[in-house]
Amino acid sequence: MGGGDSAGRLVRPFTLTGGRTRPSRADFTLITTVTAADPQPQAAPRPQPEHTRILRLCAEPVAVAELAARLDLPVSVIVILLCDLLEAGRITVHPPHPVTRTTPDLDLLQKVRDGLGRL
Amino acid sequence: MAGSDTIARASTGRSAPDTVKILIAGGFGVGKTTMVGSVSEIVPLRTEEPLTMAGLDVDDLDGIEEKRATTVAMDFGRITVSDDLVLYLFGTPGQQRFWFMWNDLALGALGAVVLVDVRRPESSFAAIDFFERRGIPFVIAVNGFHGEHPYPAEDVREALTLPEGVPVLLCDARERESCRDVLVALIDRLIAEAVPAR
Numbered sequence: 001m002g003g004g005d006s007a008g009r010l011v012r013p014f015t016l017t018g019g020r021t022r023p024s025r026a027d028f029t030l031i032t033t034v035t036a037a038d039p040q041p042q043a044a045p046r047p048q049p050e051h052t053r054i055l056r057l058c059a060e061p062v063a064v065a066e067l068a069a070r071l072d073l074p075v076s077v078i079v080i081l082l083c084d085l086l087e088a089g090r091i092t093v094h095p096p097h098p099v100t101r102t103t104p105d106l107d108l109l110q111k112v113r114d115g116l117g118r119l
Numbered sequence: 120m121a122g123s124d125t126i127a128r129a130s131t132g133r134s135a136p137d138t139v140k141i142l143i144a145g146g147f148g149v150g151k152t153t154m155v156g157s158v159s160e161i162v163p164l165r166t167e168e169p170l171t172m173a174g175l176d177v178d179d180l181d182g183i184e185e186k187r188a189t190t191v192a193m194d195f196g197r198i199t200v201s202d203d204l205v206l207y208l209f210g211t212p213g214q215q216r217f218w219f220m221w222n223d224l225a226l227g228a229l230g231a232v233v234l235v236d237v238r239r240p241e242s243s244f245a246a247i248d249f250f251e252r253r254g255i256p257f258v259i260a261v262n263g264f265h266g267e268h269p270y271p272a273e274d275v276r277e278a279l280t281l282p283e284g285v286p287v288l289l290c291d292a293r294e295r296e297s298c299r300d301v302l303v304a305l306i307d308r309l310i311a312e313a314v315p316a317r
């Protein structure tokens with residue numbers, strides 16, 4: 001997988017350690033993808049109803065902006081709820097593909113171009 | 120994918136795709152939402168953000184009376200580029216009083232499309248300035264509202280006093296293929312700029 005290497009380095013440690021580091025809102029951008037952990041942790045506190053609604057929607061990977069739109073909640077509110085879920089180890093988080101102007105990722109650009117060509 | 124089963128990831132589902140985004144900008148009513156809808160694989164979704172929660176930068180507000188606006192609406196669409204890469208298109212909030220949100224939106228974007236309505240190009244001046252100042256690559260897409268284009272692209276370029284290298288395309292925001300061509304032109308510009316950098 002082309003971008004696997006760079007993406008892998010960006011995954012914050014707490015996504016793999018069940019939320020032992022306190023997550024912050026900065027960890028969630030509009031296109032950060034979240035996925036419900038499967039199985040769900042046994043020891044975690046019982047999720048609130050809003051948390052449960054999120055978990056249901058992210059059984060498959062889903063972006064933060066999509067969660068906000070589908071639950072009709074502001075992004076800022078969704079992000080707070082996601083912090084709770086991450087801390088409880090109930091979700092994993094996949095950050096967006098990093099974009100820098102100084103070192104453009106030609107493989108990525110070519111992949112986007114090919115994908116658009118198929119539209 | 121090697122090693123993915125050692126990670127506490129959904130054992131039933133796909134692993135999370137990489138995501139990237141492109142902004143669709145321009146003045147109010149230039150066809151941003153229309154363009155997003157034309158190329159998106161989903162019906163454009165919408166988020167509403169209360170202004171008090173949106174990391175308000177008071178300096179960017181134009182007038183005191185406008186602070187009464189309660190939410191900023193933003194719509195977006197999605198294109199699955201490949202099984203592990205998804206492109207999101209975000210229509211920027213058109214009104215200038217919501218500009219503080221653009222900084223956030225622009226962060227990590229591949230680039231932008233600035234839509235222009237030839238009948239009132241000035242409504243997109245601010246968007247052009249925004250991307251130019253921040254060095255965010257963009258293309259101009261002239262939306263021909265009656266499916267026709269009274270001015271050739273070169274005239275539009277001159278009228279907008281665009282820097283060299285900014286592509287100008289004539290498009291129809293209602294047509295999928297036309298919008299796709301605009302996005303491809305943006306990616307081609309990014310590729311062209313990336314090559315000599317290596």
Ligand SMILES: Nc1nc2c(ncn2[C@@H]2O[C@H](COP(=O)(O)OP(=O)(O)O)[C@@H](O)[C@H]2O)c(=O)[nH]1
Nearest residue numbers: 147148149150151152153263264265291292293
């Ligand atoms: N005739 C025509 N109408 C258009 C075109 N593009 C957008 N519209 C209409 O113009 C209005 C504003 O478009 P919209 O996409 O909502 O603009 P936005 O404010 O930039 O998101 C809507 O009623 C659209 O249906 C076009 O190419 N031709």
Ligand SMILES: [Mg+2]
Nearest residue numbers: 151152194210
């Ligand atoms: Mg709109």
